Amino acid sequence: MTENEFIHILALQHVPKIGSTTAKKLIAHCGSVEAVFIEKKSNLLKIDGIGTITIEGLSDSIHFEEAEKELRFIKENHIGYSYFTDEAYPERLKHCIDGPLILFKTGNINLENKHIISVVGARKITTNGIAFCEKLVEDLAPYNPVIVSGFAYGTDITAHKAALKHNLQTIGCLAHGLNQIYPKVHKKYMADVEKHGGFITDFWSSDAFDRKNFLKRNRIIAGLSEATIVIESAEKGGSLVTADIANSYNRDVFAVPGRVTDSQSVGCNNLIKANQAHLLSNPLDVPYILGWELQDEVKPVVQKQLFVELEPDEKVIYNYLKENNKELLDVIALNCNMPTYKLAGLLLNMELKGVVRPLPGKLFEVI
CATH class of the missing domain: 1.10.150.20 (5' to 3' exonuclease, C-terminal subdomain)
Structure with missing residues (x-):
C-alpha cells in the first residue's frame, strides 16, 4: 500500500x-x-x-x-496497521460485513493460530467467575489458543492475566486510540500483553473517549474469534451485545450458567434459555464442541464425577443415552415417555451434574 x-x-x-x-x-x-x-x-x-x-x-x-x-x-509511534483487503488483516474479520476498514495494532500479534476465542463478562466479576475464568484458560492451554478480550475491569483483565500465566498469546481490543489506555490501572500489564500478543483498535489517537465506543469495539472482539465465551453477565450489559454480534456472525457462543438468584448470572442463563449459547459447565466442552484437536498425543483427562446422585427420571434418561450414544432432544422425549419441557429441565440439571453434555443441533450425549 x-x-x-x-x-x-x-x-x-x-x-x-x-x-x-x-x-x-x-x-x-x-x-x-x-x-x-x-x-x-x-x-x-x-x-x-x-x-x-x-x-x-x-x-x-x-x-x-x-x-x-x-x-x-x-x-x-511505530503503529502497525492492516487494510481490510490485506493478507495480514484478520481472516475472520474479513467475513464480517461491518468489520473495520482498517485496524491499528501494537505488539507481536500472530493470528495464524486458528484457535482464537473471546472471553467476556461482567466488570464486577464474582470470585466464582474469576475461578471459572482461570480454570477455563488453564484447561484450554494445551490447545494453545489465542485469548481475546477488551482489557477492561473484571472478566477481561482476568482472562488476559490467565493467558499470560500460561504463556498464551492474548489480544486486547481497545475502545480508544493507541495513544492512551483505559483503565489506567491496567497500564502495568501492557508490556507483557504486547510481548505475548498485543492491542488492536480501529479508533484514532484523536478520537474522543466515549462510552459508546465500547459497543462499537465489541464487534471486533466477536469478529476476531471462532467463539465467544460469556463468563458472567447481569440482565443487560456489553457482554450480551458481544454475544449477540457473535451470533449474527454465525459464530459459536458459550455461557457459564449460575444460580437463578445470582444477579451476575441472569444474562448467561437467559442466553442459554433462549438457545443463543451453549451451556458451559466444563471448560473442555469448548474444544469438544469446536472440534479442536491436540497436535501431540497427550489428551487432557476429563474426570467423570463419581457417585453422582440422579433422580429416577434422570436415571431413565442417562441409561437411554448410554445405550444410544448421541440423540436428539425430541427423540429422547419420545423414547423416555416424557414431555419435552420436562426433559429439557432434567437435561439441564444433568449437565450441571456433569453427566451429559449438549451438542450442536439439539443433540445430547453421556459424558
Missing part, C-alpha cells in the same frame, strides 16, 4: 456519516479508495443505500488534514 492510498483510506474513515460497511460499498463501486473522492456525486447516489447526507462530507478537506496528522502519529 502506498502512502497516498493510506492517506485516502484514513480520510474516508474520518468522514462522519460513512461507516465501515458504507466505505466498503463505495470502494467496491468505484474500484479504489482514491476513486471514491473523485467520483461524481450523481454516480455515488445511484448506489443502493447511499444518500446525499452520507456523502456530503467527502469534499471537505479537513478529512485529509486530519489523516495527515494521524499518519504522523502512526509513524512516530
Whole structure:
C-alpha cells in the first residue's frame, strides 16, 4: 500500500456519516479508495443505500488534514496497521460485513493460530467467575489458543492475566486510540500483553473517549474469534451485545450458567434459555464442541464425577443415552415417555451434574 492510498483510506474513515460497511460499498463501486473522492456525486447516489447526507462530507478537506496528522502519529509511534483487503488483516474479520476498514495494532500479534476465542463478562466479576475464568484458560492451554478480550475491569483483565500465566498469546481490543489506555490501572500489564500478543483498535489517537465506543469495539472482539465465551453477565450489559454480534456472525457462543438468584448470572442463563449459547459447565466442552484437536498425543483427562446422585427420571434418561450414544432432544422425549419441557429441565440439571453434555443441533450425549 502506498502512502497516498493510506492517506485516502484514513480520510474516508474520518468522514462522519460513512461507516465501515458504507466505505466498503463505495470502494467496491468505484474500484479504489482514491476513486471514491473523485467520483461524481450523481454516480455515488445511484448506489443502493447511499444518500446525499452520507456523502456530503467527502469534499471537505479537513478529512485529509486530519489523516495527515494521524499518519504522523502512526509513524512516530511505530503503529502497525492492516487494510481490510490485506493478507495480514484478520481472516475472520474479513467475513464480517461491518468489520473495520482498517485496524491499528501494537505488539507481536500472530493470528495464524486458528484457535482464537473471546472471553467476556461482567466488570464486577464474582470470585466464582474469576475461578471459572482461570480454570477455563488453564484447561484450554494445551490447545494453545489465542485469548481475546477488551482489557477492561473484571472478566477481561482476568482472562488476559490467565493467558499470560500460561504463556498464551492474548489480544486486547481497545475502545480508544493507541495513544492512551483505559483503565489506567491496567497500564502495568501492557508490556507483557504486547510481548505475548498485543492491542488492536480501529479508533484514532484523536478520537474522543466515549462510552459508546465500547459497543462499537465489541464487534471486533466477536469478529476476531471462532467463539465467544460469556463468563458472567447481569440482565443487560456489553457482554450480551458481544454475544449477540457473535451470533449474527454465525459464530459459536458459550455461557457459564449460575444460580437463578445470582444477579451476575441472569444474562448467561437467559442466553442459554433462549438457545443463543451453549451451556458451559466444563471448560473442555469448548474444544469438544469446536472440534479442536491436540497436535501431540497427550489428551487432557476429563474426570467423570463419581457417585453422582440422579433422580429416577434422570436415571431413565442417562441409561437411554448410554445405550444410544448421541440423540436428539425430541427423540429422547419420545423414547423416555416424557414431555419435552420436562426433559429439557432434567437435561439441564444433568449437565450441571456433569453427566451429559449438549451438542450442536439439539443433540445430547453421556459424558
